[in-house]
Amino acid sequence: MRMMMKARMDTQMSNQVTKDGAMPKSLKSAIEQLNPEAAYFTPEGGRTMFLVFDMEDSSQLPSIADPFFQEMGAEVTFEPVMNLDDLQRGLAALQ
Template identity: 55%
Template structure:
């Protein structure tokens, strides 16, 4: 299932993670493991924030994905199922009257 992973990092904790040289390592590992369709990084609500769009093959992946962000950066992690335009067309056509 295509998912959006939103990671909002605690500023003070992620500052320390950067000073220790771990933030880039965690991000690189996550990107390698998830092979996201797209990944974007910005600031939201005054926090470092990442948006990754990836295919979740099994819900049992969630702890492995989330825990480094929780443990190393005090991050808020949010998952949302998402659709691309083809998925939307397919979904809407299933509810349209014939």
């Protein structure tokens, strides 16, 4: 299922990770693990990232979110999302 993860990182913890030079490694690890179709970064409420990726099973939630909790004190949310093709298939099924 296509999911969008939002990770809003704690400013103080992510400042330390950035100063220590570990931020690029942490982000690279997440990108390699999830192979997202899209990755966006914004200063919304602090350092925030959005990743859109395919989640095969809900049992993946802990391994995906925990590094953000532990390394950056992030608030992490997950939302199922659709692209236009998915929406069109869903609407066609209503017919």
